[in-house]
Amino acid sequence: MKFYMPVKLYQEVNCVKNHASEIASLGSRAVLVTGGSSSKKNGSLSDVEGVLDDSGIPFTLFDGVEQNPSTDTVMKIRDQAVDFGADLCIGIGGGSSLDAAKAAALMIKNSDKGIDYLYEKGNPVDTIPVVEVPTTCGTGSEVTAVSVLTNHKTNTKGSIPYKIFPSLGLADPGYLKSLPLSVLRNTAVDALAHLWESLINAHSDTYSNMTAEAGLKAWSLNRDILSGMVRASDRDFSNLMTASVLGGMSIAQVGTTIPHGLSYALTLNAGIPHGQACGYFEAGYLSHADKDLRDKALSLAGFKDLDDWREFYSEVSEQLTVSDEVLSRAVDELQESKMALAPFHCDRKILNEIARDL
Ligand SMILES: [Fe+2]
The missing domain is CATH 1.20.1090.10 (Dehydroquinate synthase-like - alpha domain)
Structure with a gap:
């Protein structure tokens, strides 16, 4: 038998603010990955932005993750993050944002690779650190290594063949209140x-x-x-x-x-x-x-x-x-x-x- 869950997880109200120093210890420039509006409504995005501002960590925001995120979206996040010089990827939102953040972290680290790299088997799991802040109560993506993406070229949806565990999961039940x-x-x-x-x-x-x-x-x-x-x-x-x-x-x-x-x-x-x-x-x-x-x-x-x-x-x-x-x-x-x-x-x-x- 085996139990492997190498994510440091906090579940508590205000956990983003409470663990600011642990977020800051993971990188020096961050890309924030989120969807259209819910992370703005429930306060999670401003909590993360506040923590990064207070810690002197510059960040760039990608807020265009769609439901059932596509491989194309992952590549857009990668391009924006690489231009910015990000060395930390923070996913905020439901499973779509969290899954996209993991795949983006892989592609940011492997910035010389093309989109097909996402589906190549047998490569090392080499990513920049990932922090996940869930704002729904279903995905569990903050404690899994799975990233489910939609590939519009092949009209398929499924997990990519990399096991990408986040470094830190910050699950604040307070974010569920506005769902x-x-x-x-x-x-x-x-x-x-x-x-x-x-x-x-x-x-x-x-x-x-x-x-x-x-x-x-x-x-x-x-x-x-x-x-x-x-x-x-x-x-x-x-x-x-x-x-x-x-x-x-x-x-x-x-x-x-x-x-x-x-x-x-x-x-x-x-x-x-x-x-x-x-x-x-x-x-x-x-x-x-x-x-x-x-x-x-x-x-x-x-x-x-x-x-x-x-x-x-x-x-x-x-x-x-x-x-x-x-x-x-x-x-x-x-x-x-x-x-x-x-x-x-x-x-x-x-x-x-x-x-x-x-
Ligand atoms: Fe599921």
Whole structure:
């Protein structure tokens, strides 16, 4: 067994300001990587900018990361950062910004390489240091080595073959307060998908189960908040962040499985947000798992049975429907490696059943 999570992680309110000196110790000129507006609204960007100003670290801001960040965006960040002479990359936002920051850190360090380098296997993982500041509660990217990118040339979405762990993760639950309920739901369902796919995984062991089970218990406390029945308190936001971080730690050990693998086609071809797209396949995945494991996964997350989960998912995803054509595409394009991580026999027939929850 092995547990490898070499990220120094702080989860607390005001953690960016509280750990200013640790951020400053990682570089002398920074590139900040974020999306359009949420990091401005929730205060995370100004917190990071304030810390860098106070520490005398010049920075350049790239605030154009889109949902499902593309390899082209990574190259734009690289160009801006190299022009500026950045030696520290700080990702701020949801999974898109955090994933883009990791890939950019690789390309900044390897500034003589072209875009194809992102997909070359076997190269050393040589990057400038990465700091990640999550502002949603799903990705867990601040504690994983994964960077999922969209390649518009090949119309594919998937992880690049480099394991890029950040040096520092700063998870402030206070940043979740300004999230719209729809984003809170989507990202929390993504965290749940990470936790379930880690627990029901061919590589799961005592250590990965330890983080997955603790994450599911934290997740279970938030059902009424995600249903919109109760307003979240500070403690609730903290639980949501804990579930997300523990989901990240779990998949960092064992990897995501079939639901994540199938989800990419839904996001790419039908524009369905990542968490919602993963959640779509969880019922089918759980129903094919060993009964004891399925019951454990459901009860740890606070669901009576599979129908209870289906009802919850239908409520939070606003009765999402997906065309049969897109589902067939998801099955056709599923990576073998995701299928291999299912701890039960899986063939094309079973994949079709999982995809359609038959
Ligand atoms: Fe995910």
